Amino acid sequence: MVELTSKKISTDAVLEQVEAHSTGGVVLFLGRVRDHAEGRPVNKMAYEAYAEMAKVKLAELEAETCQKWPVKKIYIVHRTGLLELGEVSVAIAVACAHRKDAFAACRYAIDRLKETVPVWKKEYFSDGEAWVKGVVPEVKKATPSSQ
Amino acid sequence: MKIKLRFFGQLKELTGTEEAEIQIKENTRVEDLIWLLGERYPNIREFLNHVSFSIDNEYASKDTVLADNNEVGLLPPISGG
Numbered sequence: 001m002v003e004l005t006s007k008k009i010s011t012d013a014v015l016e017q018v019e020a021h022s023t024g025g026v027v028l029f030l031g032r033v034r035d036h037a038e039g040r041p042v043n044k045m046a047y048e049a050y051a052e053m054a055k056v057k058l059a060e061l062e063a064e065t066c067q068k069w070p071v072k073k074i075y076i077v078h079r080t081g082l083l084e085l086g087e088v089s090v091a092i093a094v095a096c097a098h099r100k101d102a103f104a105a106c107r108y109a110i111d112r113l114k115e116t117v118p119v120w121k122k123e124y125f126s127d128g129e130a131w132v133k134g135v136v137p138e139v140k141k142a143t144p145s146s147q
Numbered sequence: 148m149k150i151k152l153r154f155f156g157q158l159k160e161l162t163g164t165e166e167a168e169i170q171i172k173e174n175t176r177v178e179d180l181i182w183l184l185g186e187r188y189p190n191i192r193e194f195l196n197h198v199s200f201s202i203d204n205e206y207a208s209k210d211t212v213l214a215d216n217n218e219v220g221l222l223p224p225i226s227g228g
Contacts, residue, residue, distance in 0.1 A: 048155060
């Protein structure tokens with residue numbers, strides 16, 4: 001399952017989403033708001049998403065990850081809105097039969113999320129604010145929507 | 148025909164706009180739209196070369212031909228996570 005939420009992410013709730021007795025290895029990745037960026041103190045962070053498209057891209061990411069590894073359960077949630085230091089901005093939980101697959105799948109999911117899901121973050125400093133330098137998503141050649 | 152534009156991040160701030168509609172001619176490609184956008188929103192002109200475009204929730208290449216009622220997203224480099 002994938003989700004975009006403006007509410008606080010609870011790690012207990014995230015782990016509940018991947019409960020299954022067939023899984024012996026669960027990997028949980030949390031992205032949290034850090035108190036510094038390139039040597040500058042950060043006070044808080046704002047996350048903005050293109051909600052409709054982000055949900056599509058998160059679902060594709062889920063499908064892709066499950067295709068590459070024997071994932072039994074996966075849950076990906078991304079937060080939006082204004083976040084305080086230490087708050088969770090993204091959580092990915094992957095449950096597999098064995099730990100090796102769970103680690104690899106979770107690593108893939110977070111790396112790929114950063115390359116494909118249309119979300120933007122802005123850092124707030126004591127003396128200003130700045131959008132975080134992002135990555136340009138790759139474009140597939142086929143563009144069926146316009147044909 | 149017309150398409151709907153969606154602005155995000157810095158582009159939303161610079162244009163002061165989240166959504167807009169724009170009239171286009173048939174066979175307008177994304178790269179033609181970039182020119183139109185530069186005319187309509189001069190203060191984002193310098194950013195448009197670094198912007199990615201989406202059409203109906205899918206990333207689109209610059210040679211994609213737009214269709215009536217497409218929703219086109221103007222997407223600055225993404226920074227989620």
